[in-house]
Amino acid sequence: MFNKDDLMRNPFMTNTKFEQQYDFLKEEGEFDRILKILTVPAKSGIYLSRFDIRSIALALGVDVNVRERKEMLKDLFFYAKQLNKMKEYLDLLIQFTQHKIDQYKQLQEEYPKSAWIIQNWIDKAQKLITFIENLKKEVDIYKV
Known part of the structure; x- marks a missing residue:
């Protein structure tokens, strides 16, 4: 449960990190x-x-500043929207994910005994591609 003393035990924890630790603090x-x-x-x-x-x-x-990954991605979404390149951005994410799937498939061939484990990652990555494709459709609908 939520303990306000957690912040005192770790004085280097920022408010943001503190909120992230307790997801129920924000919707x-x-x-x-x-x-x-x-x-x-x-x-x-x-x-x-x-x-x-x-x-x-x-x-x-x-050109984005290197910092926390989530913040970098957030910046990229905003830049893509401002530059009217949202679909290009989503296409780049799809290409990157497909490249990772290809690497996973190569690993499956090289290590057939681990193929079933690697398949789990491939399935998740393919679902991510479907998710991004749906985002692209929403970009067309809402002209984001």
């Missing part, structure tokens, strides 16, 4: 859920490193 919005899906490998099936996010940004023609 999560749809945009936050999208960012969580992209940044949590157990949900997305892939790991987007800061370097990967920066590479995607440069491919989009944007």
